[in-house]
Amino acid sequence: MFGLDIPLPEFWIAYFFVFWVLVGASTTPIIFRHRGQNPLLGALAGIVVGAIAGVIFLLLVVALEPVVDLLGQPMLGALISLIASAAITLALLGFARRFVPGAARDAAAGAAGGPRAPVTYSARVDKVDPNWQSMQSIRASVAVMLAALTLIPVIWMGMTAFKSYPDAVASPPKVAFDPTMEGIITLLTRRRQMTDAQKAEYEATEDLNWADKVMLKSGQAILGQSDYVKRLRNSLIIASTSTVLSVSLGLFSAYAFSRFPIPGKGDLLFFILSTRMLPPVVVTIPIFLMYRELGLYDTHIGLIALYTAFNLSFSVWLLKGFIDEIPKEYEEAALVDGYTRMQAFRRIVMPEAVTGIAATTVFCFIFAWNEYAFALMLTTDKARTAPPHIPSMIGTGLVEWAAIAAGSLFFLIPVVIVTFTLRKYLLRGVTFGAIRQG
Amino acid sequence: MATIELVQVEKLFGEMHAVKPMDLTIHDGEFVVLLGPSGCGKTTTLRMISGLEAVTRGRILLNGRDVTWERPSERDIAFVFQFFALYSHMSARQNIAFPLQAQGEAKAVITQRVADVARLLRIEHLLDVRPGALSGGDQQRVALARALVRRPAAFLMDEPLGALDAEFRETMRAEIKRLHIDQHATTVYVTHDQIEAMAMGDRIVVMSAAEVQQVGTPAEVYHNPSSLFVARFIGSPGMNLIQGHYVNGVLHLPPSNRYTVPARWVPAIQQVVGGEGDVILGFRPEAAAVVSDGPLAAEVYAADLHGSYTMLHLSLGPDEIVHSRARRETHYPIGTPVRFDLNPEMVRFFDPQTERAIVREGVPA
Numbered sequence: 001m002f003g004l005d006i007p008l009p010e011f012w013i014a015y016f017f018v019f020w021v022l023v024g025a026s027t028t029p030i031i032f033r034h035r036g037q038n039p040l041l042g043a044l045a046g047i048v049v050g051a052i053a054g055v056i057f058l059l060l061v062v063a064l065e066p067v068v069d070l071l072g073q074p075m076l077g078a079l080i081s082l083i084a085s086a087a088i089t090l091a092l093l094g095f096a097r098r099f100v101p102g103a104a105r106d107a108a109a110g111a112a113g114g115p116r117a118p119v120t121y122s123a124r125v126d127k128v129d130p131n132w133q134s135m136q137s138i139r140a141s142v143a144v145m146l147a148a149l150t151l152i153p154v155i156w157m158g159m160t161a162f163k164s165y166p167d168a169v170a171s172p173p174k175v176a177f178d179p180t181m182e183g184i185i186t187l188l189t190r191r192r193q194m195t196d197a198q199k200a201e202y203e204a205t206e207d208l209n210w211a212d213k214v215m216l217k218s219g220q221a222i223l224g225q226s227d228y229v230k231r232l233r234n235s236l237i238i239a240s241t242s243t244v245l246s247v248s249l250g251l252f253s254a255y256a257f258s259r260f261p262i263p264g265k266g267d268l269l270f271f272i273l274s275t276r277m278l279p280p281v282v283v284t285i286p287i288f289l290m291y292r293e294l295g296l297y298d299t300h301i302g303l304i305a306l307y308t309a310f311n312l313s314f315s316v317w318l319l320k321g322f323i324d325e326i327p328k329e330y331e332e333a334a335l336v337d338g339y340t341r342m343q344a345f346r347r348i349v350m351p352e353a354v355t356g357i358a359a360t361t362v363f364c365f366i367f368a369w370n371e372y373a374f375a376l377m378l379t380t381d382k383a384r385t386a387p388p389h390i391p392s393m394i395g396t397g398l399v400e401w402a403a404i405a406a407g408s409l410f411f412l413i414p415v416v417i418v419t420f421t422l423r424k425y426l427l428r429g430v431t432f433g434a435i436r437q438g
Numbered sequence: 439m440a441t442i443e444l445v446q447v448e449k450l451f452g453e454m455h456a457v458k459p460m461d462l463t464i465h466d467g468e469f470v471v472l473l474g475p476s477g478c479g480k481t482t483t484l485r486m487i488s489g490l491e492a493v494t495r496g497r498i499l500l501n502g503r504d505v506t507w508e509r510p511s512e513r514d515i516a517f518v519f520q521f522f523a524l525y526s527h528m529s530a531r532q533n534i535a536f537p538l539q540a541q542g543e544a545k546a547v548i549t550q551r552v553a554d555v556a557r558l559l560r561i562e563h564l565l566d567v568r569p570g571a572l573s574g575g576d577q578q579r580v581a582l583a584r585a586l587v588r589r590p591a592a593f594l595m596d597e598p599l600g601a602l603d604a605e606f607r608e609t610m611r612a613e614i615k616r617l618h619i620d621q622h623a624t625t626v627y628v629t630h631d632q633i634e635a636m637a638m639g640d641r642i643v644v645m646s647a648a649e650v651q652q653v654g655t656p657a658e659v660y661h662n663p664s665s666l667f668v669a670r671f672i673g674s675p676g677m678n679l680i681q682g683h684y685v686n687g688v689l690h691l692p693p694s695n696r697y698t699v700p701a702r703w704v705p706a707i708q709q710v711v712g713g714e715g716d717v718i719l720g721f722r723p724e725a726a727a728v729v730s731d732g733p734l735a736a737e738v739y740a741a742d743l744h745g746s747y748t749m750l751h752l753s754l755g756p757d758e759i760v761h762s763r764a765r766r767e768t769h770y771p772i773g774t775p776v777r778f779d780l781n782p783e784m785v786r787f788f789d790p791q792t793e794r795a796i797v798r799e800g801v802p803a
Binding site: 327329332333335336337338343348351352354 | 513519
């Protein structure tokens with residue numbers, strides 16, 4: 001989409017300014033507050049630092065131009081400038097920090113018997129230390145920027161989804177563009193290209209809705225709905241059903257493996273694990289033949305069964321680890337307190353294992369949601385999921401990048417929803433067990 | 439309340455005996471302590487009584503009813519675990535109410551009984567806290583409340599104080615004892631701490647290597663141990679045990695000490711070893727007193743001040759150290775030769791072959 005070899009790409013400059021302004025704006029106010037200064041002043045300082053960093057970057061690129069020309073490596077200049085200007089800015093920040101008044105006052109307050117304001121954030125001495133706190137906020141803002149860096153492709157995809165065709169394929173790539181719904185409408189409809197005469201006639205008809213008008217600009221008439229929504233619905237049905245199945249089956253078998261003396265337990269567990277040792281794609285052809293014979297080809301049940309089978313080994317092993325960590329005294333206490341094993345399982349084991357269940361659910365869902373090879377081989381239309389459908393839109397001739405980007409964007413949403421709903425369980429150690437391992 | 443009877447109860451893990459056939463009757467309202475080193479089968483016994491572990495052979499009777507094959511939930515027994523086993527996803531209140539919910543009690547009854555038991559254990563202010571935020575002692579109080587709230591036929595406690603800090607342990611020990619006296623509930627308590635067992639038990643069941651060694655009151659197991667194991671295990675330090683050679687009423691002890699066996703022990707000893715044979719002499723540290731004309735000679739090996747008394751380590755021979763309790767004021771430099779005597783009421787004899795005590799009629803406990 002864009003390369004480092006473009007001399008002074010607007011994108012890099014914009015990105016660099018934004019990066020440093022954000023680092024500055026998120027770091028300096030905190031440093032200022034800890035030192036008893038006005039945080040707004042700090043934010044201003046941060047923005048100034050960001051601007052200075054951007055200017056240093058620009059100057060470096062210009063200064064390095066002859067060297068770069070000499071070496072014939074155009075992207076080298078941008079890279080060196082990037083790293084060097086970051087280093088210079090950090091050094092400047094560190095140097096400027098000495099001149100922020102307050103350190104002496106802190107020391108005086110410490111000598112006088114304590115901090116000026118009530119310490120509400122942490123009672124630990126090392127965490128109250130201003131240096132520790134400013135390091136902490138610098139670390140946090142760097143983490144945010146790294147996250148932003150990894151999000152660039154996703155953001156780019158989101159932008160592309162709203163670009164018109166000329167904007168989408170423009171080089172150098174456009175950061176600022178006129179948003180249009182063309183891509184999304186292209187994704188959701190089937191259309192026909194019109195000649196000028198047809199276009200004039202079409203334009204004259206009364207009942208043109210909003211979408212028709214958008215497409216008219218590129219001379220296309222909407223004929224009907226595309227298959228995309230159907231594919232997405234298939235994806236949802238297949239991924240969620242197989243996730244529910246593999247997590248619930250996995251939970252029961254993991255519990256049994258964890259708690260009961262099953263004959264040949266080790267062998268069985270290894271057998272379950274061994275289904276993971278073969279790359280699934282290897283067995284595509286036999287499975288294809290089997291499915292055709294069994295009438296499972298291009299059915300929802302076929303893909304659900306397949307994904308459940310693939311995820312089951314994973315979910316058994318993952319959940320077994322989580323259940324092993326729940327002391328068996330938990331259920332035993334419930335058993336002597338008058339509960340049956342099933343009740344103890346539902347009321348004690350499941351709430352205690354919720355972290356594991358959530359993590360397994362996310363992994364299983366993502367696998368089933370993203371699976372491409374089997375969906376491509378084992379479905380044609382009725383049960384076809386979104387992953388094999390999106391690349392098929394590339395087709396021949398003109399590539400509708402905006403439509404593809406829009407399709408991928410919608411495809412992301414369910415995974416994001418699932419992961420975000422379960423994210424608080426995904427952090428281990430959120431719940432503190434009442435069991436003391438003495 | 440309840441009587442618990444174990445009839446030839448036995449547990450095998452594969453080929454290994456976890457508990458060899460044992461008989462035990464626990465009377466109504468009694469506080470029985472199962473005591474023994476780790477791996478002796480005491481916890482397995484407790485788990486068999488609760489039903490969490492199936493018996494291999496034998497029968498368990500609860501109030502005369504055979505419960506051997508009943509589920510834990512059908513036995514009306516409460517279990518307190520060493521590591522409390524409080525549910526971390528529930529508040530203390532929900533934890534305590536949990537067993538009552540199993541019985542399908544009405545909401546009002548549950549609220550009332552949780553409040554009652556919380557008052558009894560003085561944890562009313564902690565009811566809305568999650569177990570993770572409680573101290574060890576408070577966690578154990580909540581665990582006890584969860585056991586008490588149901589008013590079960592019997593309480594089973596598996597080292598409930600084992601996970602607590604030393605200071606809490608003392609407090610909780612007294613609390614549990616007090617609770618037992620107030621509630622008068624049949625209690626089986628497992629511990630490896632003989633001090634705890636002595637302090638709390640109405641009766642102590644000493645176990646070792648999957649076998650019951652002795653059943654008796656704390657005084658009985660302390661003063662009249664039935665075997666060398668019990669003699670060593672109970673008391674800190676354990677009973678002094680010196681192997682000697684018995685010849686006609688006199689016990690020859692190393693290196694060249696002669697101890698005249700009290701006359702009333704002679705028939706019992708002669709019945710076991712005849713006129714001459716090896717006998718082990720046992721006595722508690724408080725039975726030995728340093729006196730200038732005592733019959734036994736030894737050398738001071740070490741002396742530790744324990745606050746209210748001094749524990750003397752006396753060496754009879756190269757490997758024979760005995761302990762003696764002396765007044766704390768006395769000062770004995772290492773290497774001092776001393777003579778000591780034994781209280782004739784407090785000496786005991788053991789057969790080195792069978793490792794069992796030599797018994798005599800009318801030994802006071």
